[in-house]
Amino acid sequence: GNSLKSDVVPAIEAGGWGIHVPHELTWAVEHAEAPVEAPRFRQIAHLGELPSLVEAIAKAG
Structure with missing residues (x-):
């Protein structure tokens, strides 16, 4: 958000x-x-970065 x-x-x-x-x-x-x-905090510059971040989080388990 x-x-x-x-x-x-x-x-x-x-x-x-x-x-x-x-x-x-x-x-x-x-x-x-x-x-x-916080280990579950991330910041991105724009929503276009969200899919790759979600993918990275999912791969990390």
Whole structure:
């Protein structure tokens, strides 16, 4: 998602993967620090990178 606070962090806290796709127009209230230490956190520049990331995650098990 484009919101660390509402999309990414909750996914990680629930045991899933959190993939951040930054967007320049994200609201200030959605700001949160990137959980860079979380093993299931990834960041991509655009959604076009998502299929290869999902494939890599699936292959890694």
